[in-house]
Amino acid sequence: MYFTDRGIEELVSRRGEEEISVEWLGARLQAFVDAHPDFETAIDRLATWLARDDEDED
Numbered sequence: 439m440y441f442t443d444r445g446i447e448e449l450v451s452r453r454g455e456e457e458i459s460v461e462w463l464g465a466r467l468q469a470f471v472d473a474h475p476d477f478e479t480a481i482d483r484l485a486t487w488l489a490r491d492d493e494d495e496d
Contacts, residue, residue: 467481467484
């Protein structure tokens with residue numbers, strides 16, 4: 439188990455039943471980057487990865 443898995447597991451356990459919008463997620467990611475600018479590259483990569491449709495890569 440990676441260290442980051444603990445955060446992912448916490449996210450699922452706390453918010454696993456909720457439905458969220460992409461707009462909400464984008465706002466939360468932006469707020470995180472605003473508070474923690476050192477993580478801008480990682481968040482940008484995550485957002486890009488989430489934005490891509492796997493079916494388009496075939």
